[in-house]
Amino acid sequence: MADKIQMKTPLVEMDGDEMTRIIWKMIKDILIYPYVDLKSEYYDLGLEYRDQTNDQVTVDSAKATLKYGVAVKCATITPNAARVEEYNLKEMWKSPNGTIRAILDGTVFRTPIIVKGITPFIPTWTKPITIARHAYGDIYKNTEMQVKKGSKCELVCTDESGNETRSLIYDFADSDGIIQGVHNKDASIASFARSCFNFALDTKQDVWFATKDTISKKYDHRFKDIFAEVFEAEYKEKFEKAGIEYFYTLIDDAVARVVRSNGGYIWACKNYDGDVMSDMVATAYGSLAMMTSVLVSPDGVYEYEAAHGTVQRHYYKHLKGEKTSTNSVATLFAWTGALRKRGELDNTPDLCDFADKLEKATIKTIEDGVMTGDLASLSTIENKRTVDTETFLVEINNRLKEMM
Ligand code: NAP
Ligand code: MG
Secondary structure: OOOOEEOOOOEEEOOHHHHHHHHHHHHHHHHHOOOEEOOEEEEEHHHHHHHHHHHHHHHHHHHHHHHHHHEOOOOOOOOOOHHHHHOOOOOOOHHHHHHHHHHHOOOEEEOOOOOOOOOOOOOOOOOOOOEEOOOOOOHHHHHEEEEEEOOOEEEEOOOOOOOEEEEEEEEEEOOOOOEEEOOOOEEEEEHHHHHHHHHHHHHHEEEEEEEEOOOOOHHHHHHHHHHHHEEEHHHHHHHHHHHHEEEEEHHHHHHHHHHHOOOOOOEEOHHHHHHHHHHHHHHEEEEEEEEEEEEOOOOEEEEEEOOOOOOOOHHHHHHOOOOOOOOOHHHHHHHHHHHHHHHHHHHHHHHHHHHHHHOOOOOOOOHHEEHHHHHHHOOOOOOEEEOOHHHHHHHHHHHHHHHO
């Protein structure tokens, strides 16, 4: 087709697992290939190929992302003991997202997609809450041990000159136990702070940040101090001009305030808080499948994905030949986010325009009352119709065609 939208530069395409892998192909076949002459560098992050390549493919895909600047990723299995058996894995490979985030050293921003007819479980949340998750370190890069009764466990730090500093973790005199070592880097925390403050200026929203600095007087307190220093030195005046604020509090106070708020701000979270709170916030807004997610590195590299997993339960139904009604919105918005960003960076407005229209067609489909089962159970729209996975995408395409 001569009039397909052209791309100047490829984007990095990271394929994934289970039901989202099925959806991935449907999205491309039904909604992208007919309109865009897609240029992508393809990496298969499906668990089988990760295992075959000893997980090298994950590292390669992250490096390609650094090179091209934009990636779109499908949900992937993070193996546990059951998966090692199911896929006969050589090893319990690490979370691909963890590996990619460690290489890009970025910040993940998650924002719910709001549609008419779906009221958040917290009805006062009339504006989206964007969660910014620090995507480096803490328990995602930890070292753990199970220790035997009678062990004495210490933290040992050896400096450049070979001097040792020791600190007792615990003397396991009377019981077996567990220990873990975690770390973070000042530079990563500072770039996390900058990403959040930059994103806040872009979107004209306040930034909230919280840790447990009263209990963790060195580790968490360092996060608090670095945020304050970066804000004071680089952002205070810009924030005043933009009429937005930076607000710090304790994590438990933050949770209480978030529940009472109207939304409309960026909630900066440490890695684990962001992992947990993003699922809570997504569920409260309606469905995990309506949560967009983008990893932004300090040097402006973008990786788009859905916030949810591979929807394993639906996949097993699909394998049995049953129709599923799996929501593809977040995966679809990962694609539109990546295509729009590619268009912005390459100065190809056609591509940005296509991404806008595809998003509009998606929202229109749901607001017209055509939706997947997860949304149908939440939507207050009258005469709604629950459709299967593929029909939903075909319905979006029917509306997209009219807009093109
Ligand atoms: P999940 O895939 O997010 O699904 C959990 C449940 O949420 C589903 O069973 C389904 O509920 C509902 N759901 C999630 N996404 C949906 C969608 N698009 N449409 C409709 N319903 C949806 O989480 P999981 O089952 O705990 O994890 C499965 C695998 O995903 C795991 O191997 C995990 O490692 C991986 N994972 C990957 C990522 C990532 O790559 N970013 C993130 C999280 C998890 P019902 O069954 O009630 O319909
Ligand atoms: Mg999570």
